[in-house]
Amino acid sequence: MRKLNNSELKRITVDEFKKIKKHKITVILDNVRSAQNVGSIFRTSDAFLIEKIYLCGITPTPPSNEIRKSALGSTNSVEWIYKQETEEAINQLKQDGYHIVGVEQVENSSTLDNFKIKEPIALIFGHEVEGICQKIIDKCDDVIEIEQFGTKHSLNISVCAGIVIWKSTQFLK
Secondary structure, eight states: OOOOOOGGGGOOHHHHHHHHHOEEEEOOOOOOOOHHHHHHHHHHHHTTTEEEEETTTTTSSSSOOOHHHHHHHTEEEEEEEEESSSSHHHHHHHTOOOOOEEEETTTTOOGGGGOOOOOSSEEEBTTTTBBOOOHHHHTOOOEEOOEEEEEEOOOOOHHHHHHHHHHHHHHOO
């Protein structure tokens, strides 16, 4: 085996990214406080052709040096919209026919492995400590969670988003 050089990775340009057909998956960040987590989610969204990200409430927005460190330029490729209230983003997406899915540990949630992803879908990820607040959970069509088996039952939001986004795109193949 030989590690591939950057020139062998067949990377597309930002202009090509903007024109290419995306998965009808939108990410909503509900009061995510860490700019580095936001940047990481931008990078994951670029990697898996996610159509856009809604940054809501206290979630940091570009331009930001802290987002830039982990986003590595993906804030230029992935469309993003800021909304003061998460409900605004949800209401708009519901009007546009999106299935709203929270990613949280709640009663009667579906596990990620058992959930059937259908486009268009909006995935909501919440605050690093508090998660998604109940009033946002109440607006969700479904809630999914990643089954966990250790003592913490908690993943960093950027890790969680990476798993859910990757798995969502796999369901669509």
